[in-house]
Amino acid sequence: MENQPEIPKIEDLPSDAAGRREALFVPLFTSSERRLRSFVFGMVPSQQDVDEIMQEVSIVLWKKFDQYEPGTEFIRWAYVVARYEVLLYRRKKARDRLCFSEKMLELLGEEYEDDEDVLERERTALDRCLKKLPESDRETLITIYSKDMKINELAEATGRTATSLYKRLNRMRAKLLTCVESQLKTV
Incomplete structure (x- = not known):
């Protein structure tokens, strides 16, 4: 239940x-x-x-x-x-x-x-892993995914190149994936 x-x-x-x-x-x-x-x-x-x-x-x-x-x-x-x-x-x-x-x-x-039930466990694990990220990484992810902002727009707004932002996002995604997989193994 x-x-x-x-x-x-x-x-x-x-x-x-x-x-x-x-x-x-x-x-x-x-x-x-x-x-x-x-x-x-x-x-x-x-x-x-x-x-x-x-x-x-x-x-x-x-x-x-x-x-x-x-x-x-x-x-x-x-x-x-x-x-x-x-x-x-x-x-x-x-x-x-x-x-x-x-x-x-x-x-x-x-x-x-x-x-x-599986989705709820995955959401819970993702929430925990997001909280472990540095604040600036969390803000970047929230801006990209919840505000529907394009990478080029965010890169321009933060003074970065789109390429460097893509690389940073890929590193964050990989880190989150590893963390979530680890969390799910312990549940």
Whole structure:
């Protein structure tokens, strides 16, 4: 079973129904949101699509929270809801040639669920390894990968040549790969 957050004790819950529901839902959703977002991202072509779908997923999860069975894995239940929302979104965008077929989305969703534990271990190992890098290396990686900046732009902004930046990135990637592989062997 996944590492779910600790659920508050009944006596610690607010006395009103809405407050109890929120006290139970919020920790489960927030602890699963990153994994759920990653799941959705595997089935749609852009971050904008993920954001739109995640809005709908969070609303549906909240509205249907009374259907969730406490003690079961929240993330598994959320994956089912997310897969359904991706299919609905796909139908709305059916004319967009970048959409996968429903069968492909089903296969991707099943595949992701099968590999989810492995992916989570890899993400955890990568997080640990990133923290071991010098601050300047971490900043470079974050700038390149999360801000969609081109190597030439970053090289110009930092006063380096694109070639030297490529070499530096390759060294960082190799260092991260070695670290992640080492972390995974110990798990």
